[in-house]
Amino acid sequence: MYKLYLSKKSKHLHRQINVGGAIYNHAIALHKRFYKLYKAYPSRATMQKHLAKLTRLPKYAWWKQLGSQAIQKIVERIDRAYQYFFQNTRDRKAGTTTRQVRPPTFRKIAKAKSFTLTQAGWKLLGGNLLRIGTVVYKFAKSREIEGTVKTVTIKRDTLGELYVYFSCLVDPQPLDRVMTGKSAGFDFGLRVFLTGNDKHTITAPQPFKTSLRHIGTANRQLSTKRPGSNHRAHAKTHLARVHRRVAHVRAAFHWQTARTLCQTYGAISLETLNLQGMKALWGRKVSDLGFASFVDILHHVASKLGTVITHIDRWYPSTKACSVCHHVNQHITLRDRVWTCVSCGVTHDRELNAAINIDREGASSRGVHPVRLALASVDG
DSSP states (O other): OEEBOOOTTHHHHHHHHHHHHHHHHHHHHHHHHHHHHHSSOOOHHHHHHHHHHHTTSGGGGGGGGTOHHHHHHHHHHHHHHHHHHHHHHHHHHHTSOOOOOOOOOOOOGGGOOEEEEOSSSEEEEETTEEEETTEEEEBOOOSOOOSEEEEEEEEEOTTSOEEEEEEEEOOOOOOOOOOOOOEEEEEEOSSSSEEETTSOEEOOOOHHHHTHHHHHHHHHHHHTSOTTSHHHHHHHHHHHHHHHHHHHHHHHHHHHHHHHHHHHOSEEEEOOOOHHHHHHHHTHHHHHHTHHHHHHHHHHHHHHHTOEEEEOOTTOOTTTBOTTTOEEOTTOOTTOSEEEOTTTOOEEEHHHHHHHHHHHHHHHHTTOOSOOOOOOEEOO
16 A cells, blocks of 8 residues: 555546446446346346446446446446345355345445556556556655556545555565464453463553544534535544544554564464454444454464464353363353352463463364363353
């Protein structure tokens, strides 16, 4: 990702993104109309051919500002969303998931975010120069572009700033790192972000909580401005800037933590979280900690550094099982931060005990033996 320099020429990219938003809504309308008439789903190829015919009509000639390949990418994105919706419907009928996914629908053109170019419509001119169509733009080249560029995506954030994303084909590089040979299991928590079986604890910054006063002030300022006025546009931009800073602080913490863990350990075991259930119970705090995004980042960093990430079964009683005698205490509640095993009498810290069990179960899943011990007994 590279940020494009602010320029008067940026209006061309904003216009192309808006055109892409209009084409997206038109394609959604075609899908809905096709289903209403024929009770069927039009294929991706059918939609691409139809939109290509429309661009040759005078009424839709302004679509050509975007380019044929970018229009095809829009159709592909809609098709993937529908296929995800269909798969979710099948999974819900089969009882394998309770999550409900809705089909893609209309969006405001002002909220359109991006367009993608594949083989044509762009060219790297060397240095930090990029040509989109016939216009040359400059971007902040903070690092070299590795590999062969396959696609170029222009994205617009909520502040109206533009970024360019290069999707590159990179040859696999040999791992140039001495592995530590250490392994660890980590338990996620609300008070302590991560607790390791080696008593290594990590606390999250919770940037949204610390910025609540600024967010509340920005929201109140926005609510007092007249709709459609320049003052409202400025207030809206200020609110988006506050939220972007919150997101950047959270992402920086996730990246730094993931890299530190992957450099310290050769294998990491994690529990599988029920994020929807956690959000229902604790709401905003779960979103502020960003468990899901952290796990995604951790997997990405681990793939670069050669660290093995293992997720234990979601229903494994890591918290309720005693890490000494493996007796399962079914009476533990969320209020019990410290508890004593009724079988062996050992007193456990909730997070540390769970981390030890997660490490053992993860090691068994990776084929490290003998580490997995049968649960000794279960309370009634």
